[in-house]
Amino acid sequence: MSSDYEYSDDDAEYYEGMDMDEDEDIDAQDDAISEDEMEIDFSRHDRISSGKQKAYEVEYDTMPQEVVESLISKDIDHISSIFGVSNGVASLLLRYMQWNKERMVEKYMDNSIELSVKAGVSVVPPPPASSSGRVSSSRSKSSTSVATKRTTRRSAAESASRSKATPEPPTSPEYTICQICFDDEQTEMLALSCGHKFCVDCWSTFIRSKIREEGEINVGCMASDCSLIAPDSFLYSALGADKETAKRHKELIVRHYVGCNKNLKFCPYPSCINTVSCPAAASKSALSTFVPTVTCGVSDDHIFCFGCPIEGDHRPIICGVAKLWLKKCQDDSETANWIKSNTKECSKCQSTIEKNGGCNHMTCKKCKYEFCWVCMGPWSEHGTSWYNCNRYEESSGVEARDAQARSRASLERYLHYYNRWANHEQSAKLSVDLYSKTEKKMEEMQITSNLTWIEVQFAKKAVDEVFKCRMTLKWTYAMAYYLAKGNAKELFEDNQRDLEKAVEDLSELLETPIEADNIPILRQKMTDKTVYVHKRNEIMLEDTAEGFLEGRWKWNVNVEGFETTSD
């Protein structure tokens, strides 16, 4: 809570300083990326047009943690050899500069002291020729502006506390006992280059809590007025036998490095530590031309989008439009649920109701009960004209009524796509059940027939294919919702229909009871159908991906990276 509402004079300084730094860093990153982009776009295009790569696929590499670690060491070694600093210092400098090596070199050459202080490598140098007054007010002031770097915003309270409440700096030689635990049995004292000594037990507890509980890669000196950051060697030696925490720290560093590099992304699956490198998808503009679906290499389940945080495979829809859709679903979830729960059944006989087009007049097929969709009341109370729901429109004019009809129609339209989207999502989830059913079936088949394990894999293949295609179908409904009316959309929906039909057929086939004598036929049918479904999915994905490359898709909303729509 402290971070959100604080403000003080220090903060103003802090923000200004931060903004400048951030802008610079962003500029630097943008430069780097636009170079990449030019190279990559060409090669990707070439590979696709020469048929070496499918339009719906992207080139990428998977990297286990060791590989990223070796990239990090290379950067650290490089910096330490140029400037003759230790690896620990080089790492802190690079971390502070978000691993932008070029910017770091530039800044360090420009003013090595300033960068070292900001990065927590060294303390503020004493003011020149200012004799004995070591802890003068000027010192504590300069250290204030430096200390702000420690991810925090300083409050008025703390600035005040610094001058009054801070205990004597423990640098003073008379402290032989640790000023944190006051345990006189602690004999081993450790200090960073600032000289603030604390016992090894306090250090290790502190370091563990920072790394394990707060996920920090930078652990600062424990003294309250000190902005030094402990180099890794210090952390690991203080942690001693606690290798788990050291391991976690190394992993956090890898994550930090990966997070700072637009060409890399960490696998989002829980407890996975693999990284994917996909320079082709590193720029925003690339993301409006293809969907960078990748896997981290651990298993096919670890499939994710390199370009956005959506879990799983959201092909064929590009990241930006997928995001629009998910946002819409979230915003409209209440309305959608209300409508769904209120239109499923006739309020009189509980059977499924039928809706008369886009109007409010609902008629139950079974009991012929007629009622108003808006208020759920009997239609007889609404007079004879369509659209006239005076119980809803409190003060109605023709215009308001049209507006209502319009919003009703747009909701109707949304629900059409949403229901199909949700249905495929639901069915894909059910495929877990389907899979275990299939597995049982495969066992049965091995017993009842002469088929080998390999030969019964056709059923598993069918299930996998169904799952994959339902994911594709799901996202095609999101895409169709935003596609502008026209020829292109019609063809898109033709492909969608063909795929959907094929998937439903195969799903049905998977439910067929297995009899010993129908196995060969079933196997043949299922294998053929799987091949066909696979082909339909390829067509759906490839044609949509090509459409993105050709700029064939037009939207009925404004989408970043596309021409503004008129309607």
Add this chain to the structure above:
Amino acid sequence: MSSISTRRLQKELKEINNDCPQGIALVKAEDFETWYLSLQVLGESVFADETFLLKFRFDNQYPISSPSVTFVVDEHFQAPLHPHVYSNGHICANILGDGWSPVLSVTSVCISLQSMLASCTKKERPEGNDRYVMFAPEDPKKVDHFSS
């Protein structure tokens, strides 16, 4: 074996009993989990003549992790009307969060809060007080820093 927090609090208790800074008084410290201290602002201040009660809660990670500190709000005490203090007694001070250092202590927290109040010129609640109070958990240390 006494934990680090017990040893440390024992020592702090001895020091507070020996020599407590002006305007600060120990009200209750019956265990090493919860302490109460009273706080007054000395000299000229918008809070002159007001007495506040601070509640400190320590876990066994103290002083590695910060104590949970709030102003008591009950029939006898109110939270000071200050832009860094919510009406439920939660305090918005960096030293109680990210800026905590294990060398800080109960007394140094009290002194910081004392000077925070002393430097106040306009009595008002933080922006968004009502919303914060409505959603904040009882323990300010459990407030999610990133979600609000």
